[in-house]
Amino acid sequence: MSELEKIINECLGEEPPYCQAACPLHIDVQGYIKMVREGRYDEALRIIMGVLPFPGIMGRICTHPCESACRRKDLDEALAIAYLKRAAGDYGTADKPPAGGEEKGKRVAIVGGGPAGIMAAYDLRKMGYRVTIFEALSCLGGMLASAIPDFRLSGDLVQEELGVIERLGVEIKLNTRVGDDIAFSRLRESFDAVIIATGAPLSRKLNIEGSTMQGVLWGLDFLTAVKAGKAPKTDGRVVVIGGGNVAVDAARSALRLGAKEVAIVYRRTREEMPAISGEIEQALEEGISLETSWAPGRILGNDGKVTGMEFMRSIQTSRGENPAGPVLDDTMIKRADCDTVILAIGQQTDLSWLDSAGTVTTGEGSIRADNTTLQTPDKAIFACGDVVTGPKSAVDALAAGRSAAISVDRYLRGLDLTQDRDAERQRASRLVVSIEGYEKKKRCPMPALDVEARRRNFREVETGFSRELAQSEAGRCLECQCKTCIRDCEFLKDLNETPGTLARKLSDGLFRVDRRLAYRCNICDLCKRNCAKGLSLGDMFMEIRQAMVKEGLGPLPEHQFVKRDQDFSTSDKFALVHCDPGSERCEHIFFPGCGLSGYSPELVIKTYEHLRRYLPNTGLILGCCGGPTRFLGNEPRFREILSMLIAEVKALGNAELIVACPDCYHTFRHCAPDLRIRPVSGILVEHDLPVEALSGEKQVFSLHDSCKARWEPEWQDSVRALIRKLGYEIEEVENSRDKTRCCGLGGMAPYADPELAAVNIRKRADEFGHDILTYCASCREALSAHKPALHVLDLIFNPDWRSTKTNPQKTGKARRDNQARLKQTVQERYHS
Template identity: 40%
Template sequence: MLSQDIKKHMQDIVEGCMGDAPPYCEATCPMHTDVKKYVNFIGEGKYEDAIAVIREKLFLPATLGRICAHPCEEKCKREEVFQQPMAIAALKRFVADHYDDEAKWDLTVEPHKGKKVAVIGAGPAGAQAALDLRKKGYQVTIFEKLKVVGGMMRVGIPEYRLPRHIIDFEYGLLHKLGVEFKLGIEVGKDISFDEIRKTHDAVIIAVGAHKGIVIPVEGHQLDGVFHAVDFLREVSLTGKFPLGKKIAVIGGGNVAMDVARSARRLGVEEVHLFCLESKDKMPAHSWEVEEAEDEGVIIHAGFGPERMIGQGGKVTGFEVKECISVFDQDGKFHPQYNENNKQMFAVENVIFAVGQAVDSSFVNKEQIEIQRGGRFAVDPITLQTNLENVFVAGDASGRSAIVIEAMAEGRKAAISVDRYLQGQDMKKGREFEGCYKTWLETQVKDEVLNIPRIKTNQMDPYQRIKNFAEVDLGFTEGQALQEAARCLQCECKHCMKECEMLNDFCAYPKELFQRILKEGSVDPIIPFSCNMCSQCTLACPKNFKIHEHFMEIRKEMVKKNNGKSPIKGHKAIEIHQMLGFSKLFNTVRPAVNRKGRS
């Protein structure tokens, strides 16, 4: 048994060691993809290994490689120091496009559990939930109002950003696993929500935000005024939408950019985009704004809608006014305007891209709690509603804004459903689901070079507005290798690089001392293998004196073993020491007196 002092010293290392801390990118990814590992594989030219690592967590690698908002890149150490983050999404896309072999997809499914789960909505949240539950052995059926899969990802993201064959290919995994799809089935019309509940053991609501919002300014009811959701859906499904030659788009987010850029592809000559924010504070990604401007979209930042005028019931003009502030002192949305600076634009259409809502009309609102925007009230940990066997994920919960977050919620809901149906605690051990802050602390050394981020190849703006062909052409192999080489491979295992002995017994010190504390004892070979060189301490960012703790353990072991080493091999040393001081192995020389005589 180890003394309390030694246990305390070990516990200090367990609590402070960063050897198991995930890199910043992995912790920030809602799905916790092992970015460091697959980027390293790409840098080594091991592309099949890279896509295998990605598919351990993501079933939509090519999709996410194109449209993911990549929060992982925002926490990249190169972004923090050089404002040049790794092009993580583009690297994911490279291996997905060229090395994703469906013959190697993991189709393992646990034995059938005899229970059925319904998922309402075939978007990324619903698909992820269905995938995870099917692999757990449940019979899963997806009910989808549209006749195609993908949800808002398909009818809300233009084809020039996400080709539809990519979605269909990657959703093929669900078909191969045996997930049943009922497309073109509208819950509340073709089948009631209550009937689905009665015929299934659990239900996950994963409907997208398919309802557009129109600001009720003067003239908003005129013909020719639309909202982004209807516009993008129609364009996605048919490639058409009746627009004039001059239009106005209201909104400064990515959806507004999608609307404006799609309109240009439909032949609109003048697309004026108005947003309340200044250009540097627009919620849209900077590259989306740049690409929109490259395609001829005219951006009027810092202006909001005043009114729409019309003739014969149809919109003919749009008046805007200068916005001098968007939020009040408390950070709440409360725009203020300069009433003396107004401008009128002659337009034939106005499209609102200012927000979306969830259509929750298919449920009985007296049975289930609905919040603002049609979203469902859920437990933040389990995503369970007030109806015991009903869970929610994605847009329907109001807790996710991007595809990767929706997928993470789908996984979260699936975990809850599995635990619910198995009669297990639904809240235990769920601290690290979704994005979280890693406990890793690293510094970029002065000798690290500021290597520019490699940009993907793109179609010429004058050519791309002629159709909906994909704009971003991705990386070549050479570019992917160059970009992967920029990765700093963030981790804290400096001691492991200095000590061969530690590598014999653990992956990092925390793992070793956790094991010792759990077992309550330690194999003597471990502390006696340390040569007390202190190199681990010199390399440790937290200056943990691991060698001193090993010495403490040694002393305690020797003391408890009556002053002898607890290692069998050390008996020979004891004999050597005993003999080394015996008369048999020593000679005695008489002392010499001052006169040099014996």
């Protein structure tokens, strides 16, 4: 697979953050948190309202799967995402509700006005359908309005936010129970599509001994009665059985209604309780006790009235081990005295009202709806929310309502219902975001009423973040994203595209329109080093350059200079193969490359002579590895140059090449893996150095690693060892070794974008506090524009380095003159 294809397939640049991927509605959590952090509450609210028109409701009761997925939880604690949504609702001003879309002339009936039905109605109305909700109760909201107690979610707030549905033009028929007040079959006939969203309104029954006695209540029935102001008396000792939100809400409601003592008993562990954990904590604060790993045995009574309850110990409670229920030890029995038992062990659906049940229900009485499209076997009937899944959560119901609306729209327009539905699913983000280097900071606790102030009333317990608290909490967001490659690259920053998008555009032929683009990259591999997937934009741009050369689109006219230099380096004016006179084979071959030769012929000669002192029978090849041609994308010409060189090495007995330039080294490593190569610094450090080069002074140099040596620890280590052996100290900048940054000249980029190159050169030079040492002649030349700079060989073989360190970069002509002078010197010295 080409690098371009790999980037298209694997780049995570557009991957949503963990929170957003886990949110069933995929709200841009990071986006609104950023707005809250900046105190821009209207904008925060606008982001939320674009997806979810009920921020106040969901800011209070959402089960927030986003928080369970939040990356910050691996550092300290998850962001308080739901509370920040509430803050956006509290302090932001919403735009007017969106207008209904262009009328489509089709009618959709929705049975049930809970979250699932409401969301479907909202979306379908926005699309232009005429929507009617049939709701059995006297208000919209389903469980949110009829069961969740006011101390968590006030009925007024629910009605205020749901008002948007009516304002949008949805027809609402309250107090209309389908099955009783209107037959389902009539809806089916008179509407173009029907959505069933009737929830799970029945308390699940537990047939244990004593469950019909006076004083036994059922969780959901109890809560709906409380909400309707018709609560039964619960002023004695109350035991609540269950571990979900219904159980905890029932316990807290009983306490507020005057119960003396309230205990929640759950058959599994606390960690396995499905209730929102913050709610459990508040219940405990309020004095409710919690007994876990005890399962209900029987209810005890006297004269048909509850007096207590018996429990059995549960062992192996884990849901994973025993999905059907924990294993019970009936030898371990415990009793509790009580006057009321509230059984809150779950809810179930009620489909008794469905007159055409057979077609859309299973034998067990649940709806048969496709997992993805939510369509039932009757193609005009859809179902969503708790009625399909069993009791889940409000956000799941909202998301299901949205999916149902998409399906109904497609069905009514005769489109494929199944295409591209994956994005709707809740999923785990593929991001790989490091938490290293972040300071720990605890999550801001939600301000709440004192325990005393909440005891005997239904006032809302959580009072909401102040603006300051919200902004401080929002500041904890790690802004998870994968644009790591872009962060450190001026070129990618300037492009302002994710690599995936860029690769797709290039694949669609962008390089034919923007011929400069691929040549602006330094091919420095920093992006690859920073990318968790190891993707290399440099490799991708190399592929593009090659494709451009094939199509006659590359290189650019500005690259004529490179071509001239390259032709010179491979011509008789510079190229030379030298072996000790009288010998045809060498033990080693010194290969200074065209860069060092153009920089200083003296350094080449002196280095060569020094090497021969320790490694007799070392030859010398003057020439070019072909790197510049390769970087221009001219692969055939590059292969020609490289093959000539390989043939020369072969002719000298396949000796080991002692390479003086990291660029050449990189080229050989990747394109001629059979060549035996070693960096010159690795050889030099193993032998004595000229005595006059050893320093008595304590000078510090800033060391610049060449980007082509990024993956070459032998180069990096041996250069450092060499500098220390000479007696100097090294300033290691943060971006060194594999994190090094390009000097700005890499990849022939300056010819395509001189301004960008100037920015890169300055940026790199500014990282250094001392005179700069490099081990690549081109890097030395680039960085000398801003700071005194030397090649490490200068310190050994150039006695005048103190004055030459400020020499400006050589022109192309000066470099070619030096190369020619070097060849002449070699010929005169060894062959005359």
